[in-house]
Amino acid sequence: MQKDRTFVRITFYFVVASMAISLCSTAWKILIGHQGKYSLVAAEVAAGLLLVLVPAFLSRIFRFQLPTFLYFFFMAFIYCAIYLGDAYRFYYIPYWDKFLHLISGALLLGLGFAVLGLLQKQPGRLSPAFLCLYGIAFAVFCGVLWEFYEFSVDSFFAMNLQRYAAKGRDLPGRAALMDTMGDLFADAAGSALFSLYAYWRLKKDPAWLTSFFFKKS
CATH class of the missing domain: 1.10.287 (Helix Hairpins)
Structure with missing residues (x-):
């Protein structure tokens, strides 16, 4: 550690x-x-x-x-989203936002571990497989909540966060779903990929889970 x-x-x-x-x-x-x-x-x-x-x-x-890895993914997300994405216009790079959702998937899985540490007295007794499945479910759920937020903002303020329109016109059918579903797939992929690494680390050392916990210094 x-x-x-x-x-x-x-x-x-x-x-x-x-x-x-x-x-x-x-x-x-x-x-x-x-x-x-x-x-x-x-x-x-x-x-x-x-x-x-x-x-x-x-x-x-x-x-x-x-928490070690939680803070790492937080810094990576802020750096890529605000510093590179907004300030230096990396959002114009195709699929840059999907790359960010990959990072956020790993970040949210780590957040799920942190929440578990707050709610469960002895989370180390849970199997690595269960912990990873729980982390993926938590990350995807948070991704869904984010899409709820974007849908609500688009509904009330017409900001097109979900990219349902192009050149002032609403996209039809499947085209209107591509951004939202792409984000959710990226969230799931990011959390799943990091869960493989988490599973390997937890099998070697169950105490690695505590690296996601908030602890007094």
Whole structure:
């Protein structure tokens, strides 16, 4: 587990350093007269950096340990979604959003393990197979809740989060389902892939499950 924590620490330094350098560079461009072009980029990078740093600060203030892999996937998701996706327009890359759903599937499986640690006194007694099936079910359920959210926002505010329309026209039949079902497939695939790794780790060391738990430091 010490190796896992070292890996996550290196990831943290990389994410924070790259965002901080990018924020300084963007701020300089704003100062020399490119406000309109770079103001939004600066705001998005700052938001991403803040989201990564806040959990680390809270863990120090309230003296608890951040779950190792849960925090890793959280940082990866924020980096790819806000920093690369929004600030640097990676969303224009085909299937970038599906790649993000793969990451979120693994993140949500880890969150399921963390929730289990809060609710179950002795989760280590559960079999690795059950834990992985539970994690996949939890992740896919959260993915469904997210699609409920997108559907509700689209219904009331017509924001097209589910990509049901193109060029101002509603898509017919199967075409209108492609984005939603693609997201759910990616959620399931991401959680399933990470569950294979989780199963292998749990078979070797059942205590690995505790790396997803919030513990006092």
